[in-house]
Amino acid sequence: MNNLAPFLESAKQILAKPIRVFLLIGLVSFSAQTHAAALPQESAAFLASQLQANPSKQYLWLTGEVKKQVISILDHPYYKLRVPYWQSGSDDELKTLWILEEIGKHKLITVGVVIQNQHIKSLRILKFRESRGWEVKLPSFTRQFDGIAFKTPNDFNNTELTSYIDGISGATLSVRAVTKLSKLALLLQQHVDAQKTGSL
Amino acid sequence: MNKSSARKLHRSLAWVMAFGLIYLTLSGVLLNHSKSLDLHEIQIKNPWLLEWYGQSAPVISQSFAINQHWISRINQNFYWDDKTLPLQGEIQQILSHQSFVFIRLDKQIAFLSGSGELIDLIAFPENIAEPNASRLFVNQQQIHLINNDQAWSLNADYSEFVLNSEYQIPTFKINKVAETNNNPLPEVLKTKLLALTPSNLTLEKIILELHNGYFLGPIGPWLLDLFALLILMTIISGIRLHSKK
Numbered sequence: 271m272n273n274l275a276p277f278l279e280s281a282k283q284i285l286a287k288p289i290r291v292f293l294l295i296g297l298v299s300f301s302a303q304t305h306a307a308a309l310p311q312e313s314a315a316f317l318a319s320q321l322q323a324n325p326s327k328q329y330l331w332l333t334g335e336v337k338k339q340v341i342s343i344l345d346h347p348y349y350k351l352r353v354p355y356w357q358s359g360s361d362d363e364l365k366t367l368w369i370l371e372e373i374g375k376h377k378l379i380t381v382g383v384v385i386q387n388q389h390i391k392s393l394r395i396l397k398f399r400e401s402r403g404w405e406v407k408l409p410s411f412t413r414q415f416d417g418i419a420f421k422t423p424n425d426f427n428n429t430e431l432t433s434y435i436d437g438i439s440g441a442t443l444s445v446r447a448v449t450k451l452s453k454l455a456l457l458l459q460q461h462v463d464a465q466k467t468g469s470l
Numbered sequence: 471m472n473k474s475s476a477r478k479l480h481r482s483l484a485w486v487m488a489f490g491l492i493y494l495t496l497s498g499v500l501l502n503h504s505k506s507l508d509l510h511e512i513q514i515k516n517p518w519l520l521e522w523y524g525q526s527a528p529v530i531s532q533s534f535a536i537n538q539h540w541i542s543r544i545n546q547n548f549y550w551d552d553k554t555l556p557l558q559g560e561i562q563q564i565l566s567h568q569s570f571v572f573i574r575l576d577k578q579i580a581f582l583s584g585s586g587e588l589i590d591l592i593a594f595p596e597n598i599a600e601p602n603a604s605r606l607f608v609n610q611q612q613i614h615l616i617n618n619d620q621a622w623s624l625n626a627d628y629s630e631f632v633l634n635s636e637y638q639i640p641t642f643k644i645n646k647v648a649e650t651n652n653n654p655l656p657e658v659l660k661t662k663l664l665a666l667t668p669s670n671l672t673l674e675k676i677i678l679e680l681h682n683g684y685f686l687g688p689i690g691p692w693l694l695d696l697f698a699l700l701i702l703m704t705i706i707s708g709i710r711l712h713s714k715k
Contacts, residue, residue, distance in 0.1 A: 329627065349556040351589040354629070 312396045313369050316382040317356060320367055320392060325358035330458055339426055343453045344372065353458060362387065366462065368455040374400045374444040381448055383455035388463065389419040393452060403444030411438060411445070415452050424460060429453045476711055483704040490697050497681040501674070509674035520671060528667040532561050533655045536571060539586060542655055544667045550586030552662050557588070565606045567613055570628075574606050579615075581628055595622045595631045 309317065317325065329352045332340055340348050349371070356367045365386045371378040380397035383390060393415040395407040405411060414435050421430045431453065437445045504510060514520070517527045526545065533542035540551055541564060548555035559576035566572075569584035572592075579592040594601040595615070604617035613624040615631050621639050622631035655663070676685065683690030 327629075329629075349588060350591070351583065351587050 309369075310380075310397065313380065313382060316369075316394055316396055317367060320382070320384045321356055321358040321365055325356040325367070327354055327356050328462075329354055330462060335426070336458075336461055339429075339457055340454060342427075343429055343457060344450055348454070355458070355462065365391065366459055368458060369396065370451045370454055372447040372451050372454075374398075374403055374447045376400065379406070379444060379447050379451075381451045381455075383415075383452060385455060385459045388423050388456065388459060389417055390415045390452060390456065392416065393448070395448065398444075400444060403438075403441035405438045405441045406444040406448050411436075411448075418452070420453075420456050420460070424464070426457070426460065429457060431456075473711070473714060476707055480704060480707040480711055483700055483707065487697075487701055487704050490700070494681065497677050500677050501681060504674050504677075509677065510672050512673035513669040514671040514673060514676060515665075515667075515669050519676065520669065523671050523675075525669070525671055528664050528669075530655060530660065530663070533653060534561065534564050535653050536564055536566055537584065540655060540659060541571075541573065542659075542663060544663055547667055549663055549666075550582070552659065552666060553586055554666075555580070555582075555586070555588060562602060563606055565608065565613070567608050568611075572606055572613065574604070576602060579606070590629065592624075592628070592630060595633065597633070598622070 330336070331352050332348050333351065337347060354369065357364060359365050363386075365384055368383045368385070369380065370383065371380050373379070377399035378397075379395065379400065382392075382394045382396045384392040393412050395412065398404050398407055414433065418431050418433045420428065421432055422428045431449075435445065435449050435452075500507065500509065515528070520527050528544050531543045531545070533540060540549070541555075541561070542549045543561055546558065548557040548561075557573065557575060557580050559578075561573055561575065563574040564571065565574070570589070571582040571584065571586075573580040573582065578594065581589045581592055583589055594604070598604060598615075598620075599618050601617070604615050606613060606615055608614070613628075614634070614637065615622045615624070616639055619639060621634045621637040623634040623637065624630075625632050654660075679685040679690075683692075683694040686693065
């Protein structure tokens with residue numbers, strides 16, 4: 271409970287005061303273990319293919335300002351308060367992998383996003399549960415995200431991407447969900463980077 | 471058929487046709503503008519209509535009182551008081567610990583804040599034999615999961631259960647919290663939740679099926695065919711009356 275203890279002890283007080291909620295953004299819990307075993311097979315395979323062995327698993331709490339910015343991207347809060355991410359490499363080679371989920375029309379689409387230097391290096395649909403819109407799984411669609419970033423990096427309120435994502439006829443909602451998740455991954459990455467450099 | 475009978479038949483057919491055409495035109499116009507009218511968003515909760523479509527009306531399957539809050543499941547929807555929880559499955563057990571709440575479901579354990587926000591979903595240990603027969607309990611401020619004489623302890627991040635082979639499973643009876651606290655919801659909350667529970671039946675679907683006849687089942691399209699035949703008969707009788715003038 272070493273990292274969760276501050277959250278545990280002061281959860282009520284924090285939630286009662288907005289400034290403390292803002293400070294709560296800094297609460298990232300660290301774990302040196304690899305958690306691939308606890309992941310679904312497709313997520314574990316993506317993790318193994320994208321990062322070096324034994325990446326560190328960490329969490330970002332979606333509270334306070336982060337939560338508000340997430341809502342501005344998704345139009346609703348993310349369904350969980352804490353989001354896991356995995357990192358491997360160092361300095362310019364540091365890669366972060368996010369596994370995020372969003373509802374397409376009725377069901378969750380699980381997406382894996384690898385980010386390096388605030389640019390998406392790779393995006394993959396890990397689990398598609400809807401009956402329609404599966405075309406987003408095609409590499410021809412997901413390749414569009416390679417190399418894209420926010421137009422104005424480190425501006426937490428401008429989430430415009432550097433490239434336009436072409437839609438797919440008949441898969442509008444799935445395309446929208448995946449695009450939102452790509453923005454969400456970039457936003458969360460900015461927060462992680464800002465926390466590390468202490469600029470938040 | 472003499473002219474008088476033909477005229478009577480034509481008039482009768484015209485009346486039927488007029489009503490039928492009004493019905494088809496109105497439903498057609500509504501369907502054409504379904505998106506802008508948000509007909510697909512209007513949920514139908516009328517028990518008779520739900521039953522007609524073979525859908526079950528909202529039923530409170532499980533409800534538990536915990537820390538002055540209510541956790542309930544209505545059909546496949548979970549609620550924390552009147553707030554929706556993004557969970558699926560059946561509630562097997564609820565455990566409150568410090569300012570957190572843990573809900574053991576069929577396939578995972580939901581980890582919630584004391585105010586009912588989902589913090590994370592914790593997977594069952596990979597090698598657990600019978601997740602549904604497992605039990606969550608707290609001992610010395612540590613959360614454990616036991617199953618078939620094996621114990622797993624929740625790690626420091628509250629993210630996964632780690633096998634604890636040295637742990638001595640206590641012999642005391644572990645409370646089945648979910649079973650002991652399965653209480654009926656207060657009436658006010660019950661009414662509110664039943665109204666909130668989403669329905670898969672939409673006004674758009676009903677209008678569409680009224681339009682194409684399937685509302686009445688397989689016989690519906692045949693009735694519409696009959697109506698089309700009546701239109702043809704009206705046109706033919708009208709042409710004939712006109713030509714005999």
